[in-house]
Amino acid sequence: MTARELILTHILRCSRADLYIKGLHLNETQQKIYDGIIRRIEAGEPLQYALGECEFMGHSLKVDSRVLIPRPETELLVEIIVETLQTSEIFKSSRVGLDIGVGSGNITIGLLRSLAPLHMTGLDVSMPALDLCRENLRRHDLEGSVNLIHGDVFVWLGQKYSDALKFSFMVSNPPYIKRANLELLPADVKREPVLALDGGEDGLNFYVHIISHVAHLLKPGGWIFFEIGEDQGKSLDNLLTMHGSFVNISIIKDYNQKDRFVKAQLIL
Numbered sequence: 329m330t331a332r333e334l335i336l337t338h339i340l341r342c343s344r345a346d347l348y349i350k351g352l353h354l355n356e357t358q359q360k361i362y363d364g365i366i367r368r369i370e371a372g373e374p375l376q377y378a379l380g381e382c383e384f385m386g387h388s389l390k391v392d393s394r395v396l397i398p399r400p401e402t403e404l405l406v407e408i409i410v411e412t413l414q415t416s417e418i419f420k421s422s423r424v425g426l427d428i429g430v431g432s433g434n435i436t437i438g439l440l441r442s443l444a445p446l447h448m449t450g451l452d453v454s455m456p457a458l459d460l461c462r463e464n465l466r467r468h469d470l471e472g473s474v475n476l477i478h479g480d481v482f483v484w485l486g487q488k489y490s491d492a493l494k495f496s497f498m499v500s501n502p503p504y505i506k507r508a509n510l511e512l513l514p515a516d517v518k519r520e521p522v523l524a525l526d527g528g529e530d531g532l533n534f535y536v537h538i539i540s541h542v543a544h545l546l547k548p549g550g551w552i553f554f555e556i557g558e559d560q561g562k563s564l565d566n567l568l569t570m571h572g573s574f575v576n577i578s579i580i581k582d583y584n585q586k587d588r589f590v591k592a593q594l595i596l
């Protein structure tokens with residue numbers, strides 16, 4: 329859809345086809361809303377922030393400057409997780425997952441919609457992001473299936489977990505942009521929270537920490553899934569191989585044939 333079509337279908341609450349088949353038009357109030365959205369976009373705000381929502385896997389999510397705008401490639405990450413878990417032994421007996429850097433709740437909501445019954449824990453260091461995530465869970469009537477935790481992964485993963493509380497899988501789409509490259513990002517991306525983008529000096533801070541600390545949170549045979557930057561596949565492969573506790577390590581490409589996802593399984 330073009331930006332104009334997206335705005336019109338958002339305001340008129342109709343499909344793209346309806347715009348043309350039914351020839352729908354904006355009334356005076358709706359025209360003011362349209363003009364307001366256009367002004368915000370012209371002032372440099374991302375379209376999704378100006379609309380206040382976006383689509384993720386066919387689900388409508390509230391988004392604003394508190395969270396990263398869910399990206400289309402992350403839908404593919406959810407599909408990879410669903411496909412992997414549906415044929416995995418561990419998931420037959422344990423259906424509990426951890427989403428590190430839960431943000432708007434897009435991954436968690438996508439998984440809950442596809443894999444129920446499932447219980448998720450969502451961790452984020454940003455309280456504003458967690459507030460918005462809670463609104464999205466409420467919107468989809470999923471509050472009862474998710475435990476949201478306000479915490480810093482660099483502290484939180486050090487905690488001890490009893491076997492009963494361990495997860496059958498963990499997913500993370502962490503900040504992975506190299507700090508020196510933050511300045512080079514397009515202007516609209518710079519409107520997104522820097523907390524959601526800054527992956528440290530080499531962009532790998534979160535992966536290094538999560539991989540070295542996550543094993544004791546997982547049940548034997550549990551899975552980890554990451555979204556990664558297109559130039560990080562080799563580094564992730566090395567980190568997981570060197571750790572020594574992971575098998576079935578795969579670096580998976582996105583629709584543009586770029587390395588984008590990683591999955592690996594804790595040894596049984």
Ligand SMILES: C[S@@+](CC[C@H](N)C(=O)[O-])C[C@H]1O[C@@H](n2cnc3c(N)ncnc32)[C@H](O)[C@@H]1O
Nearest residue numbers: 398429430431452453454480481501502503524
């Ligand atoms: C790239 S965004 C991903 C958001 C969402 N999961 C998605 O896929 O669109 C990374 C998220 O990690 C969170 N985050 C950043 N630093 C963190 C930390 N130290 N501990 C926990 N979460 C953190 C950010 O607030 C942000 O919501």
